[in-house]
Amino acid sequence: GESVGLHLPTLSVQEGDNSIINCAYSNSASDYFIWYKQESGKGPQFIIDIRSNMDKRQGQRVTVLLNKTVKHLSLQIAATQPGDSAVYFCSEETSGSRLTFGEGTQLTVNP
Amino acid sequence: DVKVTQSSRYLVKRTGEKVFLECVQDMDHENMFWYRQDPGLGLRLIYFSYDVKMKEKGDIPEGYSVSREKKERFSLILESASTSQTSMYLCASSLLGLGRGTVDYGYTFGSGTRLTVV
Numbered sequence: 627g628e629s630v631g632l633h634l635p636t637l638s639v640q641e642g643d644n645s646i647i648n649c650a651y652s653n654s655a656s657d658y659f660i661w662y663k664q665e666s667g668k669g670p671q672f673i674i675d676i677r678s679n680m681d682k683r684q685g686q687r688v689t690v691l692l693n694k695t696v697k698h699l700s701l702q703i704a705a706t707q708p709g710d711s712a713v714y715f716c717s718e719e720t721s722g723s724r725l726t727f728g729e730g731t732q733l734t735v736n737p
Numbered sequence: 738d739v740k741v742t743q744s745s746r747y748l749v750k751r752t753g754e755k756v757f758l759e760c761v762q763d764m765d766h767e768n769m770f771w772y773r774q775d776p777g778l779g780l781r782l783i784y785f786s787y788d789v790k791m792k793e794k795g796d797i798p799e800g801y802s803v804s805r806e807k808k809e810r811f812s813l814i815l816e817s818a819s820t821s822q823t824s825m826y827l828c829a830s831s832l833l834g835l836g837r838g839t840v841d842y843g844y845t846f847g848s849g850t851r852l853t854v855v
Contacts, residue, residue: 635777660843669741669827669846670780715779717843723768723787723831725844729779 638734645703647731649716654697658719661690661701664730665712673701673714703733711735740764743828743847750854756815758850760828767832769811770844771795771803774825786811818854826850 639645651659657678662670676683676690676699683690689702699716713732717725744759762769768787772780772795782795784803792803800822804812811830815822829844 662843662846667848669829669848670844671846672843675843724770724782724785726782727772727780729777 636732645706647701647714649699651697651718656718660717662715663712708735741845741847743850745850748852750818754818756818758813760811762830766830770829771813772827820854823854
């Protein structure tokens with residue numbers, strides 16, 4: 627069935643380094659993708675989105691890359707800070723306005 | 738600031754109780770969703786609604802029902818709570834036509850309700 631998965635459940639980086647969080651999706655018909663950040667005790671928050679007619683989109687310190695050929699998404703965080711420690715979810719719009727979420731990657735930033 | 742508000746952060750209920758989880762959004766969003774979140778399983782969709790008095794089953798609707806009498810309110814009901822329903826429950830809302838508007842922020846989530854059934 628349709629699913630979105632992540633390659634790694636955990637990622638640990640040093641403060642100031644760049645982080646790359648990867649995600650594979652299975653539905654080649656998906657045309658909208660969103661990354662969410664979930665801090666402890668909070669609901670997921672929108673970080674950045676990308677449509678299938680793009681292969682890259684940049685925000686503030688974050689970049690999302692989309693490779694439709696291999697059905698792969700990645701989230702890059704520049705100069706990772708302690709406040710970036712959270713669980714990151716990728717998601718894809720599978721039908722209508724319905725999103726399917728990956729299992730999440732726990733990012734830990736070490737001082 | 739746009740908001741999705743879930744009525745309780747923590748709930749403890751007994752097996753067999755009928756449980757109501759309430760969610761209210763102030764963004765005039767058409768779509769509302771209920772997810773549960775469990776370690777290693779990510780977010781799984783229970784029910785969703787595109788309009789008042791309308792509901793659709795998600796991936797794991799068994800043991801749950803929903804009610805949407807007003808556009809801003811979407812309630813999740815556990816008809817007879819079981820220990821397997823101990824989880825974090827997340828409500829979300831979005832504009833109709835996700836990903837097709839000029840400004841899209843996907844889903845806006847509430848802070849979650851951590852339900853423990855004993």
